[in-house]
Amino acid sequence: MTKKxxxxxxxxxxxxxxxxAGPSAYAAKRKARRAAKPKTEDKRVYLVHAxxxxxxxxxxxxAQILNGKVQFRHSGATLHCDSAYFYEASNSFEAFGHVKMxxxxxxxxxxxxxxxxxxxxxxxxxxxxQLKNRTTTLYTDSLNFDRIxxxxxxxxxxxxxxxxxxxxxxxGEYNTKSKLAVFNFNVKMRNKDxxxxxxxxYYDTRTSTAxxxxxxxxxxxxxxxxxxxxFYDTKNxxxxxxxxxxxxxxxxxxxxxxxIHDEKTGISKAFYNVIYTxxxxxxxLTGNFGEYNDVTGYAMCTDSAVVMDFSxxxxxxxxxxxxxxxxxxxxTDSVYxxxxxxxxxxxxxxxxxAVCDSLVYNSLDSCMTMYQDPIVWNxxxxxxxxxxxxFMKDSVVDHAHVINQAFSxxxxxxxxxxxxxxxxxxxxxxxxGNIHEAQAKDNVYIIYYPVDNADSSLIGLNYTETTELRxxxxxxxxxxxxxxxxxxxxxxxxxxxxxxxxxPGFAWFDYIRPLSKQDIFVWRGKKEGTALKPTRPKNxxxx
Numbered sequence: 001m002t003k004k005x006x007x008x009x010x011x012x013x014x015x016x017x018x019x020x021a022g023p024s025a026y027a028a029k030r031k032a033r034r035a036a037k038p039k040t041e042d043k044r045v046y047l048v049h050a051x052x053x054x055x056x057x058x059x060x061x062x063a064q065i066l067n068g069k070v071q072f073r074h075s076g077a078t079l080h081c082d083s084a085y086f087y088e089a090s091n092s093f094e095a096f097g098h099v100k101m102x103x104x105x106x107x108x109x110x111x112x113x114x115x116x117x118x119x120x121x122x123x124x125x126x127x128x129x130q131l132k133n134r135t136t137t138l139y140t141d142s143l144n145f146d147r148i149x150x151x152x153x154x155x156x157x158x159x160x161x162x163x164x165x166x167x168x169x170x171x172g173e174y175n176t177k178s179k180l181a182v183f184n185f186n187v188k189m190r191n192k193d194x195x196x197x198x199x200x201x202y203y204d205t206r207t208s209t210a211x212x213x214x215x216x217x218x219x220x221x222x223x224x225x226x227x228x229x230x231f232y233d234t235k236n237x238x239x240x241x242x243x244x245x246x247x248x249x250x251x252x253x254x255x256x257x258x259x260i261h262d263e264k265t266g267i268s269k270a271f272y273n274v275i276y277t278x279x280x281x282x283x284x285l286t287g288n289f290g291e292y293n294d295v296t297g298y299a300m301c302t303d304s305a306v307v308m309d310f311s312x313x314x315x316x317x318x319x320x321x322x323x324x325x326x327x328x329x330x331x332t333d334s335v336y337x338x339x340x341x342x343x344x345x346x347x348x349x350x351x352x353x354a355v356c357d358s359l360v361y362n363s364l365d366s367c368m369t370m371y372q373d374p375i376v377w378n379x380x381x382x383x384x385x386x387x388x389x390x391f392m393k394d395s396v397v398d399h400a401h402v403i404n405q406a407f408s409x410x411x412x413x414x415x416x417x418x419x420x421x422x423x424x425x426x427x428x429x430x431x432x433g434n435i436h437e438a439q440a441k442d443n444v445y446i447i448y449y450p451v452d453n454a455d456s457s458l459i460g461l462n463y464t465e466t467t468e469l470r471x472x473x474x475x476x477x478x479x480x481x482x483x484x485x486x487x488x489x490x491x492x493x494x495x496x497x498x499x500x501x502x503x504p505g506f507a508w509f510d511y512i513r514p515l516s517k518q519d520i521f522v523w524r525g526k527k528e529g530t531a532l533k534p535t536r537p538k539n540x541x542x543x
Contacts, residue, residue, distance in 0.1 A: 045074045045091050045118040050084075063087050063094075070095070074118050077103040077147065081114075091118035099125065107176055108132045109145060121147035129154075133176050136162045136205045150177035162205050165191040165234040169201070179205040191234040194220040194263065208235040220263055223249045223294065230259075237263035244273075251280040254292055266294035274301065282311040282395075285323060297327025297337065306520070307341070311395040312433075318347040319520040320358075328364075336364035344523045345370075348514040353377045355512055356388075366392040373531055376400075377513050382409045384509070385426070386534055396433050402426040404535050406440065407505060412449060417458065420447040420503045421469065440469040444483075445503050450490075461496045464488035 047053075051068025055061075063085035072079045072086075072093060082097030094115050101109040101116075101123060110132075111125035123145040125131075131138040131145065131152055140158035145151070152174045160167045160174070160181060169183035181203040189196040189203075189210060196218045202211035210232045218225040218232070218239070225248075230241035239261045241247075247254040247261060247268055256270030270276075274290040276299065277283075288303035302322040309316040321343035329335045342358035357372035370376075370388040377383075385402035392398060402408075406426040410419040424442035428435050440446075446464040451457070466486035472479050491500065507530045514520050 043075070043091065043118060045072055045086075045088075045093065045116070047071075047086055048073050048078070060085055062089065072116070074116070075121060075147070077101060079114075079116065092116060103147070106134050109143075111143075123147065131174070131176075133174075133179070133205075136160065136174075136179070138174055149175075151175050160203070162203070162208060163235070165189065165208060167201070167203060167210075181205065189234075192237070194218060194232075194234075194237065196232065207233070209233050212241075223247065223261075223263075225261065239263075249294060251278060252292075253277045253279070254290065256290065266296075268292045268294070276301065282309065284308040284310070287323075295330075297325070297330045297335075299323075299325040304521070307339075309395075312349075314350045315517075316347060316349040316352075317517040317520055318345065320345045336362070338362050346514050346520040346523065348517050348520050351378060353514045355514070366398075368392070373526065375509055375512065380411045380413075382411075382509060383407070383426075384507075384532070386532055397430045399430060400428040405505070405532055407503075408438075408440075409506070409508060411508070412458070417449055418447070418502070418506070418508070419449060420506060421445070422503050422505060423469070434475075436473055438469075438471045438473070442467065444469045446488075447500070447503055458493055459490075460493050461491045461500060462488060463491070463500055 047064075047066070048071040050066035050070045052066070054065050056065055059065075066084045066086055068082070070081050070084045072084070079095060079099070079101045081095035081099045084096065085094040087093060092115070094113070096113055099109075099111045099114045101114070103109075108131075109123065109125055110128075110130040112127035114123055114125045116123045125143045125145065127141055129138075129140045129143045131143060138152065138154065138158060138160045140154040140156065142154060142156040143158075144153045146153075154173075155171050157170055158168070158172055160172075160183075167181070167183055167187065167189045169187040170185035172181060172183040174181040183201045183203065185199060187196075187198045187201045189201065196210070196216060198212065198214055198216035200214045201216075202213060203209070204211070212227050212230045212232065214228060216227050216230075218227070225239065225241065225245065227239075227241040227243070227245035229243045230239060230245060232239045239259075241259040241261070242257070244255060244257060245259050247259060254268055254270055254274070254276050256274040257272040259268060259270045261268045268291070270290040272288050274287050276285040276290055276292065285299070285301045285305070285307050287301040287305035290299070290301040292299045300323065305320060305323050307318045307323055309318075318341065320341040322341070324340040326338045326340070327335065328337070339361040340358070341360075345354075345356050345359055347354040354370065354374065354376045356370040356374035359368060359370045359374075361368040368390045370390075373384075374388040375382065375384050376388060383402060383406075385406040386404035387402075389401040389403070390397060391400070403425050406423050408421045408426060411417075412419065421440050421444065423440035423444040426441070427439040429437040444466045446462070446466070446469060448462045448464070450459040450462060452459055464483070464486050465488065466483045468484055470482040472481075491497070507526075509526065509530075512524050512526065
């Protein structure tokens with residue numbers, strides 16, 4: 001083939017390729033361009049049906065007047081009414097009588113009158129308005145519903161019913177998409193026996209949870225809650241309260257940085273800076289964690305726990321690792337309580353101090369029992385034993401009982417001399433809070449320093465052994481001593497044998513003694529070898 005023939009063949013082949021390939025490529029490009037072009041959303045309001053349509057140029061020249069089974073459609077919503085004015089130019093209408101708007105299968109709006117703006121997608125419903133969204137219904141007389149943002153506003157009073165919960169306020173809004181509602185001014189919420197009042201409240205209809213954002217009062221039965229921030233689960237009757245919320249119930253008050261309350265179980269838990277006050281029994285319990293059960297009467301406090309009893313002139317402060325209160329026969333006339341304190345108990349009052357490992361107070365017999373190395377101080381006196389029981393009467397000490405290895409010591413005017421009594425057990429009886437009789441029984445050993453009334457000097461050391469001792473006092477001064485057959489020796493002060501100065505087992509535990517209400521937090525144990533060795537089987541309360 002010649003050069004000219006090759007050139008003609010190439011031109012012909014290129015033309016065929018353009019002819020067959022060109023239209024297909026162009027069509028594909030055109031299709032892609034058409035697909036990329038955005039579809040214009042139809043914003044027009046459509047009139048679907050009306051039994052009668054007419055104009056009245058004198059009454060309303062801008063509207064089509066519709067009567068009988070009127071129906072509109074707009075952006076996925078349909079609206080029905082008895083009659084309407086349709087403003088086609090402004091893409092809006094007014095609806096009258098049995099107005100019903102449906103959006104999807106979960107949202108509906110009913111009223112006696114409504115104005116609808118299709119451009120802004122805003123419905124303004126008036127008179128006997130009901131907005132229903134699944135199980136939630138909002139009742140009001142004036143409501144604006146913004147379909148673009150799914151927000152409904154009421155401003156002339158409204159009521160929302162969500163299951164068993166009813167909320168009422170002067171003003172509010174509800175988002176039908178997020179299911180969140182805001183209520184303002186004279187807010188009231190009721191759920192079964194619970195009644196809440198506040199000025200601002202957030203409510204989530206998905207979880208039936210109310211969020212407290214201002215001063216709020218909640219009453220439920222005999223319980224009252226004051227909170228300024230927190231959450232209340234109306235479905236499960238649970239609340240989580242913050243910012244030092246206060247729970248009160250028949251003279252009892254519980255405060256904490258945060259408080260959790262379950263109305264169904266009656267259990268309340270408080271965290272950090274917890275204060276539990278019983279104004280009826282005049283005592284207070286503080287710590288960093290506390291728990292209380294309204295149903296069973298059980299209470300517990302731990303972490304820097306302190307009990308304060310202010311039923312007397314001076315307040316008694318007591319610290320332990322943990323305090324627990326158990327209530328028996330609750331809601332009956334025979335109710336009584338047991339208070340357990342355990343691990344490193346220390347107590348302080350101006351006139352009396354005490355330490356022990358654990359103690360139990362039983363209100364049935366008004367008895368406080370101290371276990372494991374108990375020590376009690378009263379002014380210059382010290383009392384130890386394996387177990388000490390203190391019986392109360394009208395919140396005042398009535399009598400005390402020291403069981404096994406009882407040892408009473410009295411220091412004489414900050415000197416190195418001590419009056420001492422040791423026996424198997426001891427009793428002390430009080431009147432108006434002052435001891436008036438003391439008894440020591442079985443294997444009684446006595447060291448006593450008689451005092452010269454003339455110059456208050458010590459006469460000597462009187463050592464006595466007997467089976468029983470009774471001492472009678474008045475105004476804390478010895479008046480009379482009685483004992484059966486006894487054996488004793490009087491040593492002049494200058495002739496006292498060193499080994500006779502102290503009875504066997506003598507130990508002065510002043511270094512352990514709490515010195516103030518702050519000192520109860522500092523545990524100081526006995527020196528090695530000075531702890532009592534129990535002579536009986538241990539019968540301590542279970543921890």
